[in-house]
Amino acid sequence: MVKLPSPEHVLRLLWCLRVTKTRIYDTNPKILEAFANSGIELIVTVPNEAVAVLTDHAQATEWIATNIGPFLPDTSITGLAVGNEVFTSDDAVLKENVLPAMSALHQALISLGLDSTVHVSTSNSLTVLADSYPPSLGSFRPELEGFIRPFLRFWSNTSGPFWINAYPYFAYKSDPERVPLDYVLFNTGPAGMVEPNTGLRYDNMLYAQVDAVVFAMARYGYGGIEVRVSETGWPSKGDDDEVGATVQNAMLYNRNLVARQMENEGTPLRPQPRLEVYMFALFNENLKPGPTSERNFVMLFLVLSVILCC
Template sequence: MATFIGRIAFLHALLIFSFSLSGYGFLRGVESLGINYGQVGNNLPPPERVLELLQSFKLTKARIYDTNPQILTAFSNSGIELIVTVENQILGELRDPQQALQWVSTRIKPYFPATRITGIAVGNEVFTGGDMTIMANLLPAMVSIHGALVRLGLDPYIQVSTPSSLAVLSESYPPSAGCFTSELAGIMPQYLQFLANTKAPFWINAYPYFAYNDDPNGISLNYALLNPNSGMIDPYTKLHYDNMLYAQVDAVIFAAARMGFGGLEVRVSETGWPSKGDTNEVGATIENAAIYNRNLLRRQLAKEGTPLRPNNRLEVYLFALFNEDLKPGPTSERNYGLFQPDETMVYNVGLSALSSTSVDLFIDLFSDFFSYHFSNLLSHPGNTIAPPIYYRY
């Protein structure tokens, strides 16, 4: 009875704060949170069912790894913002402006604006893929695709960028030491200039899991999982970091600043944690995956920015929507999904709390959210968030 009364009292408090909660995104979905919708599986639901799944959890942004016409058609008039991808292997063709114009005219224009395409990812992790030919084709293809968007009047609505892995950095610790590898010294300034000219973001695939797996004895699991912890203070900026993801993002910002582009926006195009792995994949457990993604959702609900840019909400795309059984590589690669192909949850990350019909989960996530931030406050009672700092070198 006491538990029941306590939950009723807590629900009453939720109702009192309902207006402020809507500001945190509970009632509208999380505006800065997207999901990566991969299709490397032979048992995935059709796009129409995927759309219903996204809508049921109030997810309003998604990224796909091609321009699948079935998906583009299914997502028509749904309001979901969609990033599409140019596959690495066709970048050589699209460096030709005429080929790029034909590609945009047939792959993008027929679906827009009914399908709300907001970005084109030109390739994926090209800078660190090891194929010098594809890398040489990347920037010309981006320029040609953007030129085609301009010609068709679509450039105000659709951004052009390319997702990069964190391996583009030679240094990332502390964040203020962030710098790009010497191998990219020729192309990176041109790429950053393109982003600045077109007002497009730098997309980074950031996975604290990889760093922890490589050095589980040297890296705190709580720091990697976004759990409350003492964190670290950057010795040069004196900024406090309580999680690795934000440190990785700020390292990219510093690396861009070193090349004179400190004003670029950085967005996380992929991040996640595998729920299963091989015996040598340390930390790849369902418990850790649930903790990481649940903590990330809490921070998204709080509209957090990084310590370097606390007033700029960080846009993040979770990897991934489904476990994909045909992905090559270690076991972890097939186990990043929040959902099984039959649409059941791999684990409860708290997305159900975004549904107005899920009162219990709503209460649980609200309780966890405030417990989390209260524990952080107790850990750092004198900690204040510094204003944004932009360094140019």
């Protein structure tokens, strides 16, 4: 097992990269303490296995008081990600528990006067969509309607975002003959795809995927909810059948996406505000199961820039 750098060293890396927001997948107190007065906003995660107990209001209040309250306001915690890719999991109980847990956590934040600064949401796989191309035909899978509608109502009432884990790499990997590589790498220049129903021009797949989610929400009457990308990235290495997983492509995807973020771009459907994107990941996950690509999403060109400037 590879030992990860200390939280203090990670913080120096993020400062060097001029990162202002990041996401962690737990509530590690050492990390939360290290990020105090850092100027970096944090989204913290409630793991799937902890969701069930937090449906109880008293437990949710205690969880907030223990894991969030002691670190505020020195550590800027701005979001709670309750579970990860729950809608597309096979755990029916988890699906049923996520919204009650989110509601209980939100009520706990209200009782502590933190609801205006800490929003509550959950990260979703793009596979919640039945259709995503063209974006105007974006729609949720019919069997998920009973789950998704109440969540959209919750986010509408609490001004929370819809978080989506969007990976154009997987679309390219599944159909490299028909999905142009330049399109998924933000590398088409002024060309791209003109949406046949809206006339909007898309020069990259990530923005098209995000707008497909907006159209899907609008079909349920919730088109005003903000969509944010809670994960995206490109693997630098893969197995023989994992087309496109190369160092060069990973560097192109990450570099081009960061350039768009620096320009404060929104999507063609929503030019304002800037699309908020969290890039995955700062370090490779050498123990993660599955194909080789799953363990190789480190942001290569960013790490190289850190070595050069720090």
